[in-house]
Amino acid sequence: MTGAEDDGERTGPVRVFLVDDHALFRAGVRAELADAGDRVEVIGEAGSVDEAVAGIGHFAPEVVLLDVHMPDGGGSEVLRRVRDRQPEVVFLALSVSDAAEDVITVIRGGARGYVTKTISGRELADAVCRVAGGDPVFSPRLAGFVLDAFSQGPDSAPIGDPELDQLTPRERDVLRLLARGYAYKEIASELFISVKTVETHVSSVLRKTQLSNRYELSRWASDRRLV
Known part of the structure; x- marks a missing residue:
């Protein structure tokens, strides 16, 4: 089943939880997604790892938009603490960073996609719907990092320096x-x-x-x- 077909069968918007340590950025994402139509709905947000873990557990979103770098551990720590507890939740990284090691780390941690903060509100809404429907989503130049990293298999050693x-x-x-x-x-x-x-x-x-x-x-x- 494609993401588009899955969207067509939905009876409501994709429920999204937003994780980022900058309140101003969270407000901007909310506004951008609201302007992008009724396909997605931000049902909660958090500015720290602990808040994120508690909020995801409480709201049970379908998709979590996840910042990669936060002062108390970042996206990888959220993934580590939530994935086993709520395996049905889909994570989409949304970060200022487009570095290969950041992309690879969160994908290995269980995120389904990775987009940068230069993305438009409509493009972000599209990405959320696609990952909710089962498709991996990456900003254009980032997909190559993932292909390179997993070319030897998903359990191959991570790139290190x-x-x-x-x-x-x-x-x-x-x-x-x-x-x-x-x-x-x-x-x-x-x-x-x-x-x-x-x-x-x-x-x-x-x-x-x-x-x-x-x-x-x-x-x-x-x-x-x-x-």
Whole structure:
């Protein structure tokens, strides 16, 4: 059965639970999905892992829109704590990150798809309906990461990089945007953090990678397909 056929047999909208640590972003997603028609309905939301686990258990949504990076563990931790308890719930990652390791980690954790936050409201509603109907959904350039990672089978070893692994998720986000040419102020705006915090993360990344400047960091990030 295709996702479209499944949607045609529905008697109501797909029930969605939204997980993201930024309240402003959650409000924006709610508004975008509301404008996209009556195919989906946001029935609850959470800003932390603990809130997400409790909320998913209470509301029993069909689809969870899941942020990858949050201060208390992120999407992988939510998946770990919910998947066995509520195997019927479908997870669709919705993240600012388009890094291969983030995509692979949440898919291995049990998410059915992964889209980036540049997606439009109508496209997001389409993605929610498709994963609810059983289809995997990925932003265009991300599907290749998954195919590469699972080409040796679903239990093959995950991609690892000792140098990259020493960076925190937030440091990777800052590095990725820095390597794309974003100014510190633009990075701060994109990640909802202060310029001072951006500077702190950049200093930490330079120290951990033993590099000297943003140009070397850009090459380092490009070599690891972070850009």
